[in-house]
Amino acid sequence: MEHITLLIGIVIVTALVFDFTNGFHDTANAMATTISTGALKPKTAVAMSAVLNLVGAFLSVEVAKTISGGIIDESAGIRPEVIFAGLVGAIVWNMLTWLAGLPSSSSHALFGGLIGATLVSVGAHGVNGDKVVMKVLIPALAAPVVAGLAAMLATKLTYRIGRNSDPKATAKGYRAGQIASAGLVSLAHGTNDAQKTMGVITLALITGGVVAPHADPPMWVIVSAGTAIALGTYLGGWRIIRTMGKGLTDIEAPQGFAAQTGAAATILASSHLGFALSTTQVCSGSVMGSGVGRKGAVVRWSTAGRMVAAWGLTLPAAGLVAAGAALLADQGTWGIAGVAVLALAACTAIWLASRRKPIDHSNVNELPVEPQGAVTAAIAAVSPPPAGPVAPLAATIPAPAAVAASADAAPATA
Known part of the structure; x- marks a missing residue:
């Protein structure tokens, strides 16, 4: 390792902090459905996911190249402090959405942070607009739709194949399939998301003249x-796991298997092509698709609307x-x-706020209460109303007292 200055060292540490938040923020992508159906115990699930995230980090560097030499023009005068500012923006947004229990995209938080810092410090010429469109925006629009359609079709096919089977007899097999598919998603997440931090650190090393x-x-x-x-994944983003596992739809084992398999295939294909897509959007789309695909299931579109709004705001x-x-x-x-100092203070305040109503492995499978607070209020305010004669999303958000009164009475399955 060549000489690294103090500033580059700070950038590297900050990048690893972002990587840590990415881990606990995105644990839900792989393990929410596995935990919600009881296929694995919560702590066992996050431990398995952590190990496979670590293994996945060694499988490819294509996404890292997209970050280090793609969306930002490293020759346009990018300095380490620009990368530091971009990482701070990504970390703060990750923490805010984690507090709200919203599975927003860590990837897009990183891209948005890097682009915003570059525009201020260097100018528009420092951003490769065509790469942003081709490698970030188009996959962001297409990935959740593709994954959702794949999960919907897979769910329909799964239930059709097993329509004459004893549900209790097949549930065990589907849970085993869920464990395997969740492992594949974890492996894919490490292959895709860990590389984003590798790319940022490499970009910092390039701007500091440490590597070519x-x-x-x-x-x-x-x-x-x-x-x-892997460490962030092991600690478990329980707040987002609850939203993904219980807040979007009531998931049965066949749905979880179909959703995770479709998500893993989408993520691994994109990693091979160098598309730095959002694993959160892919997995959320798959969960919603599995809800649409099961006859009689209920998708909670108010929660889905806030998620989509958070994606747009990220x-x-x-x-x-x-x-x-x-x-x-x-x-x-x-x-x-x-x-x-400001970033540390903001993250500390968010963590202290989360301690007021802690969520961990012991209560992660309880039905979620509609989240409150400035962040979710802002997201709900910009959530688009659904098409057709359905009431606007804002009207579907119940008051806290009403939610508290009805949470225990809500049915476990649709």
């Missing part, structure tokens, strides 16, 4: 990024936070220190 332009991530970068995302919101951080970081050493 267009270089692959060094081995120590791969190891550290894989370890950070890029600009993380970008705005990163732009403000970049303005401060550009002032010099004191500015960088100020950004670090």
Whole structure:
């Protein structure tokens, strides 16, 4: 390893913190349905997911190349403090959506942070617009739709094949299938998402002159990024697991198997092609598709609407936070220190707020109460109303007292 300055060291540490938040933020992608159907105990599920995320980090570097030499033009004057500001924007948004229990995209938070910081510090020429469209925006629109359709068809086919079988006899087999497919999603998540942090660290090393332009991530970068995302995964993002497993639809074992298999296939294919898509959007789309695919299932579209609104807000919101951080970081050493202090204070405040109503492995399978607070209120306010004669989403959000009174009485299955 060549000489690394203090600033680049700070960027590397911040990138690994983001990778850690990515791990616990996205644990739900692989394990929410497996936990909600009882196929695996919660702690066993997150431990398995952590190990497979670590293994997946070593399988490819194509997505890392998209980050380190794709959406941001490394030759346009990008400095390490720009990358630092972008990471701060991504971390703060990840923490806010985790507090709200919303499975938003860690990937898009990272992209939005990097783009926002680059626009402020370098200008529009520092962003490769065509790469953003082709490698980020188009996959963001297509991936959840493709995964949702695949999961819907797979769910219909699964129930059709097993229509004459004893549900109790087949449930055990489907749960075993869920464990295998959840492992595949975890492997795919490590292959896709751990690489994003590898790409950011490599970009920082390139801008600091530590490695040559267009270089692959060094081995120590791969190891550290894989370890950070695995550790975050093991700690478990229980708040988002509850939303994915219980808040979108009531999931049976055949649905969980179909949803996870479709999601894993989509993520692995995109990783091979170098598309840095959102695993959160893919897995959420699969869960919704499985709900549509099972006859009699109920998809909670109010929750889905808030999720989609959060997806739309992620890029600009993380970008705005990163732009403000970049303005401060550009002032010099004191500015960088100020950004670090403010980011630490914000994350600490969010964590303390989460302790008021803690969610962990012991209560993760309880029916979720509609989340409250400024973040979810803002997301609900911009949620588009559904097409047709259905009431607007805002009207479907019950008051906290009504939710509390009806939560225990809500049926476990549709």
